[in-house]
Amino acid sequence: MSLEDIKAGLEQTFPFLQGAVSVPRPRRIFVDVGPAHTAEVMEHVVLRLGFSSLSAITGLDEGATFGVIYHVNTPQGDVLSLKTHLERTSPAVKTVTGYFPSADIYERELTDLLGIQVKGLAPGHRYPLPDSWPAGEYPLRKGWKAVC
Amino acid sequence: MHDLRDLHDVKVPFGPQHPALKEPESFLISLRGEKITSMSVRLGYNHRGIEKACEERTYVQDVYLLERICGICSHSHSTCFVQAVEEIAGLRVPERALYIRSLIGELERIHSHLLWLGVAGHEVGFDTLLMYAWRDREVVMDILVKLTGNRVNYGINTIGGVRRDITADQIQEVLEAVRALEEKTKYYIQVATEEVTFVKRMSGVGVLLPEDAVRLGAVGPTARASGVDRDIRRDDPYAAYARIPFKVPTSTHNDVYGRAVVRLSELMESYQMIRKILKDLPEGPLTVRAPRKVPAGESLSRYEAPRGEDVHYVKSNGTEKPERVKVRAPTLANIQAVSRMLEDRYLADLPIVIAAIDPCFSCTDRLIGVKQEARRKKDTMSWEEVRVSGIRWYRERGIDFSSLNKELERWLG
Amino acid sequence: MNALFQIIIFPGFLFLFVFGLAAEFLDRKFYARLQNRVGPPWFQPLADFIKLVGKEEVITETADVAVFRVAPLFALATTVTAIFYIPLWHEKALLSFEGDIIVVLYLLTIPSLTYFLGGWYSRSIFSMIGAVRSLTQLFAYEVPLFLSVLAAALLANTWSLSKMTHFYAVHPWLWVCNAIGFLVALIALLGKLEKVPFDIPEAETEMVAGSFTEYGGRLLAFFRMALDIEMVVGASLLAAVFLPWGLGLTFLPGFLLYLLKTVLIIGFISLSRAVFARLRLDQMLGFCWKYLAPLAFLQVLLNLTLKGFLVR
Numbered sequence: 001m002s003l004e005d006i007k008a009g010l011e012q013t014f015p016f017l018q019g020a021v022s023v024p025r026p027r028r029i030f031v032d033v034g035p036a037h038t039a040e041v042m043e044h045v046v047l048r049l050g051f052s053s054l055s056a057i058t059g060l061d062e063g064a065t066f067g068v069i070y071h072v073n074t075p076q077g078d079v080l081s082l083k084t085h086l087e088r089t090s091p092a093v094k095t096v097t098g099y100f101p102s103a104d105i106y107e108r109e110l111t112d113l114l115g116i117q118v119k120g121l122a123p124g125h126r127y128p129l130p131d132s133w134p135a136g137e138y139p140l141r142k143g144w145k146a147v148c
Numbered sequence: 149m150h151d152l153r154d155l156h157d158v159k160v161p162f163g164p165q166h167p168a169l170k171e172p173e174s175f176l177i178s179l180r181g182e183k184i185t186s187m188s189v190r191l192g193y194n195h196r197g198i199e200k201a202c203e204e205r206t207y208v209q210d211v212y213l214l215e216r217i218c219g220i221c222s223h224s225h226s227t228c229f230v231q232a233v234e235e236i237a238g239l240r241v242p243e244r245a246l247y248i249r250s251l252i253g254e255l256e257r258i259h260s261h262l263l264w265l266g267v268a269g270h271e272v273g274f275d276t277l278l279m280y281a282w283r284d285r286e287v288v289m290d291i292l293v294k295l296t297g298n299r300v301n302y303g304i305n306t307i308g309g310v311r312r313d314i315t316a317d318q319i320q321e322v323l324e325a326v327r328a329l330e331e332k333t334k335y336y337i338q339v340a341t342e343e344v345t346f347v348k349r350m351s352g353v354g355v356l357l358p359e360d361a362v363r364l365g366a367v368g369p370t371a372r373a374s375g376v377d378r379d380i381r382r383d384d385p386y387a388a389y390a391r392i393p394f395k396v397p398t399s400t401h402n403d404v405y406g407r408a409v410v411r412l413s414e415l416m417e418s419y420q421m422i423r424k425i426l427k428d429l430p431e432g433p434l435t436v437r438a439p440r441k442v443p444a445g446e447s448l449s450r451y452e453a454p455r456g457e458d459v460h461y462v463k464s465n466g467t468e469k470p471e472r473v474k475v476r477a478p479t480l481a482n483i484q485a486v487s488r489m490l491e492d493r494y495l496a497d498l499p500i501v502i503a504a505i506d507p508c509f510s511c512t513d514r515l516i517g518v519k520q521e522a523r524r525k526k527d528t529m530s531w532e533e534v535r536v537s538g539i540r541w542y543r544e545r546g547i548d549f550s551s552l553n554k555e556l557e558r559w560l561g
Numbered sequence: 562m563n564a565l566f567q568i569i570i571f572p573g574f575l576f577l578f579v580f581g582l583a584a585e586f587l588d589r590k591f592y593a594r595l596q597n598r599v600g601p602p603w604f605q606p607l608a609d610f611i612k613l614v615g616k617e618e619v620i621t622e623t624a625d626v627a628v629f630r631v632a633p634l635f636a637l638a639t640t641v642t643a644i645f646y647i648p649l650w651h652e653k654a655l656l657s658f659e660g661d662i663i664v665v666l667y668l669l670t671i672p673s674l675t676y677f678l679g680g681w682y683s684r685s686i687f688s689m690i691g692a693v694r695s696l697t698q699l700f701a702y703e704v705p706l707f708l709s710v711l712a713a714a715l716l717a718n719t720w721s722l723s724k725m726t727h728f729y730a731v732h733p734w735l736w737v738c739n740a741i742g743f744l745v746a747l748i749a750l751l752g753k754l755e756k757v758p759f760d761i762p763e764a765e766t767e768m769v770a771g772s773f774t775e776y777g778g779r780l781l782a783f784f785r786m787a788l789d790i791e792m793v794v795g796a797s798l799l800a801a802v803f804l805p806w807g808l809g810l811t812f813l814p815g816f817l818l819y820l821l822k823t824v825l826i827i828g829f830i831s832l833s834r835a836v837f838a839r840l841r842l843d844q845m846l847g848f849c850w851k852y853l854a855p856l857a858f859l860q861v862l863l864n865l866t867l868k869g870f871l872v873r
Contacts, residue, residue, distance in 0.1 A: 027384050100365060140199065273758070
């Protein structure tokens with residue numbers, strides 16, 4: 001299945017994705033989805049379209065909102081970046097460790113560096129900041145400046 | 149304190165500082181006799197704030213900064229980053245530059261795998277292999293110095309191409325070195341597959357079944373040794389790899405032995421690839437002009453580093469500094485499989501199992517705590533101030549060395 | 562006066578001190594050359610010793626101070642004592658009585674026990690695990706070692722080392738019959754000296770330095786000295802039991818022959834250090850009980866049969 005087919009299929013299955021899917025180059029597809037529909041699109045992409053492994057999760061500070069991008073890939077080398085946006089006040093996402101047990105560490109990184117809460121994550125060590133790191137300091141937020 | 153009864157369930161801190169680990173990272177294991185019953189991994193000791201720092205520097209500066217994420221896979225990170233930026237800026241990188249990138253990439257793979265072989269030998273007490281492998285690694289290091297001017301952190305990449313050309317003389321030198329290394333590697337393959345004690349320490353150790361490898365997201369040689377046939381160079385070709393034929397070695401041993409075999413076979417493939425690259429090296433310019441300001445956009449770049457899939461996500465905002473740079477190094481993907489590999493294994497297996505994923509914790513972490521409440525008054529401290537502030541720091545936490553000193557004097561006097 | 566000279570100078574402490582350092586140097590140099598390295602200069606072991614002796618003595622708060630301090634001295638003392646009962650370049654040892662084989666073997670077991678005690682009473686997790694490992698390993702290599710030495714004694718029909726060498730001097734070439742035992746004893750000696758592939762108790766990448774993790778300064782220097790001397794004494798014992806030829810020579814050639822024999826055995830230790838990887842504890846135990854101990858039994862049976870022929 002080519003990425004153009006996947007794009008057409010996605011837009012057909014999820015009408016709200018009209019214009020939110022782009023294929024900038026071979027083997028790359030970007031999907032922009034609102035927080036309300038993230039879970040269902042994720043399930044479709046992972047279970048039915050064969051994007052079965054996770055490369056990384058990127059957190060973004062977009063000014064008005066926070067962005068979270070799930071980079072999932074197929075064994076054939078296609079990468080789908082599923083992007084969602086969160087409210088700036090008390091940002092939170094649901095964990096994807098159900099699909100990818102390895103997502104654990106990337107989600108902890110979201111919590112530590114951007115202050116995005118991840119719901120449903122098993123308890124564990126924080127990552128990557130030290131245990132003595134002051135609460136409420138999120139280094140990857142745009143307003144945060146390193147002072148030394 | 150521990151008495152005999154406690155030995156039934158002993159907690160052993162493996163790190164943050166431990167002779168088996170070349171970089172700080174903490175593995176807290178519970179032991180029952182010699183058996184590992186549970187293990188908890190704490191990462192983050194090497195966090196240096198590189199992702200944040202990238203946002204505060206220009207693209208060209210970032211190339212050099214990202215190259216310093218790691219000393220071993222430096223070319224992987226810089227190539228991965230420039231590929232992403234070139235994609236956003238819509239640059240067509242000259243063919244010759246792509247070939248040179250692949251060449252340096254394969255040389256880097258050779259030096260990284262030889263380094264790994266030595267470390268694996270050392271972890272199981274086979275120091276002779278360490279000495280031999282690292283001696284021969286110098287051959288490829290010398291070649292890298294001649295081609296790029298540096299042993300690690302080659303600085304050969306720039307946005308839009310490469311910075312140094314390769315002369316005909318250098319091609320001859322590389323070919324000679326490759327011939328010599330190929331002979332040595334054949335010998336190492338023999339050692340690794342025939343030396344009884346070495347094989348005994350590797351086979352059946354650190355088993356990662358194919359389904360676990362996929363589920364836990366293992367990448368690179370770690371995954372390929374579990375029969376997962378994935379290689380970014382073939383599946384998602386970059387640089388010149390689409391034009392170079394090569395095999396992707398896999399193994400179905402699923403253990404440390406399989407990982408060693410895969411890495412050694414990859415070495416043999418790399419020699420073959422380097423010959424092909426040098427034979428086909430096209431003529432032409434080395435760079436295209438790159439704009440100082442990169443138009444707004446985003447891109448995801450993947451690179452098969454010696455340790456596995458390296459992922460960079462770059463988002464630009466039309467200025468000369470990137471909006472966001474995200475780095476996912478291969479070790480972060482592999483480290484999560486380690487706990488699985490060590491389930492019900494012996495303490496003695498721990499060093500070699502950790503070493504077998506070829507961990508690179510500098511890549512993994514990327515940032516250190518730069519505390520915001522740090523004193524703003526001064527950026528530098530004199531030696532005396534450091535001493536005083538150190539004493540104060542400990543005193544605030546209830547540790548007073550002056551009383552200890554007095555006690556010590558009383559003891560001695 | 563003579564006794565004092567023998568204890569302190571020759572072949573007692575001073576001789577063993579010098580020979581131990583020389584043996585360490587030979588071991589390290591040969592090992593380095595095998596690994597394509599330059600290796601240390603000849604005075605390196607002595608320099609290390611002096612440096613360690615001059616260093617501050619640090620004892621951890623939780624350690625049992627008495628045992629912690631006494632263990633290295635005990636190790637040193639027992640290894641030095643053992644040499645008096647071993648015939649070196651002459652048929653007769655300095656001291657001997659019927660049953661001294663047992664005494665020597667036990668004296669050579671005590672250092673391993675002191676490594677255990679020193680490590681255990683350091684009360685640090687790495688040294689405790691190292692200590693338990695050296696004790697576990699002890700049970701694996703001692704049996705084959707004892708059996709192979711006793712097999713040689715059986716053939717000679719004596720419990721005294723001096724009488725044993727005398728027997729082999731009277732019956733030349735009979736020592737060749739003990740070849741299996743010699744091989745077993747050599748391998749068991751590797752376990753006793755904690756050398757690769759049996760350096761499990763002090764596996765650096767697992768247990769930092771095993772029993773010796775908390776040791777430093779003078780006490781570590783004594784332990785290391787004891788290890789060096791143990792290597793020399795172990796090699797001397799094997800030379801006396803399994804290579805009992807050329808003992809009727811005069812002092813100088815005899816002494817040189819003795820040095821040659823021990824250096825050969827030390828060379829074998831270095832060689833095995835260079836060509837093997839460290840085994841795991843379970844693999845080591847399996848190897849010792851499945852192969853070494855049966856081989857030693859085979860030697861015992863062989864010697865019992867041979868003895869039947871000899872007596873007739």
